[in-house]
Amino acid sequence: MSQIIPTSGPISGHTDVIVQGMGFLKSENELEQPRCRFGSPSNYVSVDAEILSYTRMVCKTPSPGLQILSPSQWPVDMPFGIALA
Numbered sequence: 001m002s003q004i005i006p007t008s009g010p011i012s013g014h015t016d017v018i019v020q021g022m023g024f025l026k027s028e029n030e031l032e033q034p035r036c037r038f039g040s041p042s043n044y045v046s047v048d049a050e051i052l053s054y055t056r057m058v059c060k061t062p063s064p065g066l067q068i069l070s071p072s073q074w075p076v077d078m079p080f081g082i083a084l085a
Contacts, residue, residue, distance in 0.1 A: 004080065013063025019082060024051045037081045038062055049082065057082070 003020040017036065024034070034049040036059035045062035052058055059082075 001082065009061070013061050015061040017059045017061060017080075018052075019049070019057050019059070020055060021057075022055055024054055024057045024084070026051045032084075035083045037083065038078055040079050044079075046083075 001019055001021045005018040005020070006015070009015045019036070027033070034051060034057060035046045036049050037044050037046050038061060039045060047059055047062050049057045049059045
């Protein structure tokens, strides 16, 4: 991953998150569908990603979004990760 666009936004869902990097390859096999994870290992939501090109993919932020665990402050830093099967 070399860049994520946007770098901030609402956590309410349906926001396109563009991931720029290298090596994103489309596959016809559903088991190899790339996924994006929003949140920490103990509190996260995974969503399917769409490969746009060898250098770009997109994920939509989850809806209804994550339950923010206390204690929390605004703005919230949201861990983000991708998995390419």
